[in-house]
Amino acid sequence: MEAGFSEMRNELQSRDALWRRMQLECQQLHTELLKIREYKDMQEIQIKHQSSCVQLTEQLENKNAELLLSAQSQEHQREELNTIRNHVYREEQSHCSEQERMKTEISDLTEELHQKEITIATIMEKASLLERQLKMELEIKDKLLAKQQLLDFRYKVIKSENIHLKEMV
Numbered sequence: 787m788e789a790g791f792s793e794m795r796n797e798l799q800s801r802d803a804l805w806r807r808m809q810l811e812c813q814q815l816h817t818e819l820l821k822i823r824e825y826k827d828m829q830e831i832q833i834k835h836q837s838s839c840v841q842l843t844e845q846l847e848n849k850n851a852e853l854l855l856s857a858q859s860q861e862h863q864r865e866e867l868n869t870i871r872n873h874v875y876r877e878e879q880s881h882c883s884e885q886e887r888m889k890t891e892i893s894d895l896t897e898e899l900h901q902k903e904i905t906i907a908t909i910m911e912k913a914s915l916l917e918r919q920l921k922m923e924l925e926i927k928d929k930l931l932a933k934q935q936l937l938d939f940r941y942k943v944i945k946s947e948n949i950h951l952k953e954m955v
Contacts, residue, residue: 791881794874801870805863812856819849 822845 798870801867808860815853
């Protein structure tokens with residue numbers, strides 16, 4: 787997108803330079819036109835020949851036509867230059883607003899990621915605590931089971947002794 791803006795700026799500068807050259811050419815043509823008019827006036831005073839007047843008049847008309855065409859072209863160039871400037875301005879505004887939107891979106895996503903990291907850390911901490919609690923409960927249950935098995939074994943031994951004693955008696 788930067789390359790597009792750079793290209794548009796270069797085009798704008800090129801057209802601006804062309805427009806300035808055309809203005810200078812118009813000024814030169816105008817000066818030349820004034821010189822031609824002065825020359826024509828001097829010739830009319832000095833030489834009253836019809837052919838010279840016709841020739842100067844034709845030159846003057848040609849220069850006037852050129853000047854008119856140049857002025858029209860200059861106006862067209864000015865309009866085109868303004869159109870390009872407006873387009874570049876709109877594109878820059880659009881680009882800036884898009885950048886701001888993306889910055890805001892990145893900031894929001896970063897904040898959301900930070901919150902999720904905090905949530906994950908909290909969950910991991912709770913999971914670790916629950917795991918320790920489960921291990922402790924498991925150890926207690928294992929100890930109780932071992933005691934239960936030992937008591938069951940003693941009970942069976944005593945029961946078997948009782949049966950044996952009853953048989954003996």
